[in-house]
Amino acid sequence: MDRFLSSSVNRIDAKGRVSVPAHFRSVVQKRGYTELYALRCLDQPAMDVGGPDLLDRYEQRIAQEDPFLQTADDMSFFCHGDGAFLKLDQDGRITMTDFIREHTGIGQEVAFVGRGQFFQIWEPGRLAGHGAKVRERLLKLRQAASGGPAQ
Template sequence: MDRFLSNTVSRIDAKGRVSVPAHFRAVVQKRGYSELYALRCLDLPAMDVGGLDLLDRYEQRIAQEDPFLQTADDMSFFCHGDGAFLKLDQDGRITMTDFIREHTGISAEVAFVGRGNFFQIWEPARLAAYGAQARARLLQLRQGTKAHEAKAGERPE
């Protein structure tokens, strides 16, 4: 498997380090990442973490922007200047820096959440609240789809 999947919570040690889940480390190794890069989520108290391909995704989008417009500068600041490198130590741990803690609210535990080609770092209670909200939005969408199908005379199987 070469995707970041599932979620787990790990405790931060006395030196401020946390073990990256073994299955996430396996993906990191398989993809050949020597370092990880963490970006603040724009609208969530979480960090997006991945290899240089995570930056590539943003850089491709920046390349589509007019370089003379503020949007290109803002996007470049976001992905190039408002992130942090995370180094895995020999035991597969990363340090929870002030940069990460201030944005996420992390204190004693870290929730790791797979997002396919990258993963996120969350404070566990905030992740639980977000998960409940996401499920509620999806349920509402599903119910809206069923109502639309009923109005159109379709019968779901």
């Protein structure tokens, strides 16, 4: 299967390196990505990581904004900001740069979360908090659709 799926937490070593989960690496290879791009999420303390198609996705998102307004420009600056390529070393590890740490709050451990076409990098504690909120919203959606909480 060639989708980024599931989540796991890996430790950062003394040199600032962390292993990308083996399953994610095989997806990267299957998709033929030679480079990984890491972009700052617009509304979460996470990084979106993927191949060139991830850039397309972000550009579509930004294109939705009125080009005469400042927002589109700000968004582009924010996400593309520094060039954030991630290089996989020979052992399948990436280095946690300050660029990533500042936005995510990552310290000693990294949570990898599959998102289908791409994956995300989180600080594990923040991920847990975010996950709880997501579940709550989805539950409300379901209850609203079924006509009431009694189901």
